[in-house]
Amino acid sequence: MELIQLAVPVLLKGLWVTAALTLVSVLIGFNLGLGLALMRLSSNGLLAGFAKYYSNVFRGTPLLVQIFIFYYGLGEVSLVRDNAVLWWVIRDGSRCAVLALALNTAAYTSEILRGGLMSVPVGLVEAAQACGMSRVLRFRRIEFPLAIRQALPAYGNELILVVKGTSLASTITVLEITGYAKRLMSQTFAIFEIFAIAGLLYLVVNLSLIAIIRLLERFLMRHESQSRQGLSAPRSDESAAVS
Amino acid sequence: MEFGLWQVWEGGWVTAILRGAAVTIAVGLSSMVAGLLIGVVCGLIKWARIFPLSLLVDGYTSVVRGVPELLVIYLLFFSSVEFVTKVITAFGYAGLAESGYAFVIAVIAIGAISGAYSTEVIRGALASIPNGHIEAARALGLPASRIFRRIIAPQMLRIAVPGLNNVWQTTIKDTALVSVVGLQELMRISYIGANSTRHPFIFYLIAAVVYLVITLVSQAGFDGIERLLRIRARR
Numbered sequence: 001m002e003l004i005q006l007a008v009p010v011l012l013k014g015l016w017v018t019a020a021l022t023l024v025s026v027l028i029g030f031n032l033g034l035g036l037a038l039m040r041l042s043s044n045g046l047l048a049g050f051a052k053y054y055s056n057v058f059r060g061t062p063l064l065v066q067i068f069i070f071y072y073g074l075g076e077v078s079l080v081r082d083n084a085v086l087w088w089v090i091r092d093g094s095r096c097a098v099l100a101l102a103l104n105t106a107a108y109t110s111e112i113l114r115g116g117l118m119s120v121p122v123g124l125v126e127a128a129q130a131c132g133m134s135r136v137l138r139f140r141r142i143e144f145p146l147a148i149r150q151a152l153p154a155y156g157n158e159l160i161l162v163v164k165g166t167s168l169a170s171t172i173t174v175l176e177i178t179g180y181a182k183r184l185m186s187q188t189f190a191i192f193e194i195f196a197i198a199g200l201l202y203l204v205v206n207l208s209l210i211a212i213i214r215l216l217e218r219f220l221m222r223h224e225s226q227s228r229q230g231l232s233a234p235r236s237d238e239s240a241a242v243s
Numbered sequence: 244m245e246f247g248l249w250q251v252w253e254g255g256w257v258t259a260i261l262r263g264a265a266v267t268i269a270v271g272l273s274s275m276v277a278g279l280l281i282g283v284v285c286g287l288i289k290w291a292r293i294f295p296l297s298l299l300v301d302g303y304t305s306v307v308r309g310v311p312e313l314l315v316i317y318l319l320f321f322s323s324v325e326f327v328t329k330v331i332t333a334f335g336y337a338g339l340a341e342s343g344y345a346f347v348i349a350v351i352a353i354g355a356i357s358g359a360y361s362t363e364v365i366r367g368a369l370a371s372i373p374n375g376h377i378e379a380a381r382a383l384g385l386p387a388s389r390i391f392r393r394i395i396a397p398q399m400l401r402i403a404v405p406g407l408n409n410v411w412q413t414t415i416k417d418t419a420l421v422s423v424v425g426l427q428e429l430m431r432i433s434y435i436g437a438n439s440t441r442h443p444f445i446f447y448l449i450a451a452v453v454y455l456v457i458t459l460v461s462q463a464g465f466d467g468i469e470r471l472l473r474i475r476a477r478r
Contacts, residue, residue, distance in 0.1 A: 060412075060458040061451045062419035064430060069451060072437060073444035160309070167311030171423060178314050185321050195318040199310040206309045 003190050007197050010184060014177035015201050021094065021166040021176060022205075025101035026159060032102065033109025040114050051110060058107035063165050067100040071172045097169035105162050112158060116151030117143060149220045156213035160206050177201055247442030251449070256436050263432035264453050270349050270428060271415040271457075277354030278414065279407075282361025289362060290369040300362065307359035312417050319352045320424045349421040349428075357414040364406035368399045401472045408465040412458055419454070429453055 040051035058066070074080045074090050081087055089095045120143050128138045148155075170179030181198035185191045251257065285300045307315060327344055372395060380390045422430035433450040437443035 056459075057451075057455060060455045062416040062430070062454055064419045064422070065433075065447055065451045065454060068430075068434075068437075069444070069447040073447045076442065076444040164311040167313045168420075170313070178311055178317070181314060182317055185317060191318060191322040195314060198314055199306060202311060202314070203306070203309045 003188060003193055004197070006188070007184055007190075007194055010180050011177055011194075011198055011201055014175060014180040014198075015205070017094070017174065017176035018163065018166050018202075019205065021098060021101065021169055021174070022159075022163050025098045025105060025166075026162055028098070028102035029105035029162070030109055032106035034113055036106060036110035037113035037117060040110060041117055055107040055110050058104050059111070063100065063104050064168055064171065066104055067097060067168055067172055070100045071096045093173040094169065097166070097172060097174055101162060101165050101169075104165065105158060108158050108161070109155065112151045112154045113147060115154070116147035116149075119150045120146045145220070149217075152213060152217050152220065156210060159209050159213070163202065163205055163209065247440050247445050250440045250442060251436070251445060254436075254440060256432075256440075256446075259432050259436065260429065260449060260453065263427060263429040264457070266346075266426070266428040267415070267418050267430075267454075268457065270346065270353060270418045270421065270426070271411075273350045274353035274357050274418070275411055275414050277350060278357030278361045278410065281354065281358030282365045282410075285358065285362040286365030286369060289366045304359045304362050307356055308363075312353075312356050312420055313423070315356060316349075316352045316420055316424060319355075320348055323348055345421075345424065345426040348424075349418070349426050353414060353417050353421065356417055357410055360410045360413065361407065364403050364410060365399065367406065368403035369395065371402050372398045404465065404469050404472060408462070408469075411461060411465070415457055415461070416454070 036051045036054060039047040040055075042048055070090065071093065074086075080090060089099055124142055124146070125138065128142045133141065166176055167178035169176055170182060175183075177198050181194050184194045188194065285303070288296045288300050289304075291297075327348075331344065376394055376398070377390060380394045385393070418428060419430040422428060422434060425431065429450055433446040437446040440446070
């Protein structure tokens, strides 16, 4: 009981740091990932090649190595040290962790969004073209909404991986849930109890993320549930015609 | 030589890094095998919904997949470290406590994580086997063990290979995390090298390249296995 009184407030303090790290890196990572996915699908070989190598390198190396390169390694490069903005980012553990996490999740996000964009039927894009929609409008109204619908379940998994990835920030002096948990474990020796509380916090974060994704999914699929009741027959005709 | 490339060569770090890479691969392979054993057993339990056990398996996979790997590693290391050192020193092998012990715990920790992901892959593969195949085998009077060996296992394997490829890639990357508790694998060696030469950039870059080589080579290997299984299936 005493242990809970000691551990819970400390770990809750860590929860906010974990949540903040996740939120900022997901916001940056999603936009970067979208950009990379578009580059990958563009007809420009140079852009597509860059996006491909970027995603292979970031997906092929451990996140811990990436964090260490950014935090310990880049400080050695004079180009980075002399640049005020870069140095500001690299100097601080949590900013550095956000940078590494964002670049890492961008690689995975780009693969997920690429899959989503590729699943958009060509006919729909052609129809939009025939209607005279501009490229930007077409992307905003037709391609992106359809792609995100397709990609959302996989993206939910990626979000959970980001939450779990924030635990590595504890290796570069950032005190979030895992950082505090490690400290409490070595202070109190109540290893399993601390693990259970910290694990529960992570599970709560992940379960609420899953719930949000489910709600978002249902919101994006709201037309499906209506059409499935009355219009199922015409819909199947329509999809047959498309294919 | 701004980044100390010369010191890496001169200080004998190349062999140290290669040794570290060998330890990384050894931890990865042992954990993957342990994880596969866990995965097949738990996957079968989950697929067949063997009642009280399937609840346990559900708990295991959702906890391990929902909690950061680092936290699981801390749990296993800190909770076992006193116990194991006591046992080993009581038997008079104090030296073994430092070298062999970290490896064993690393394999248990990473194997448990890898096992949770393998369980889901194998359950998914089992679920995609048409029920009719198993019913037909049963109708022919095949014993359960032969149904598993001849009907379930070959189909499951073919469907599970792409998923297991993903599990392997995560497993080899997760081995980097056991460096925080002192096992002398690739990441730990790079950390030591970075600190003693004060050239972290080159050491972590080398580590990244070695990991990349490992993942790219194993990707090619898995592509080969997938092709092999596809050809055999077509015949």
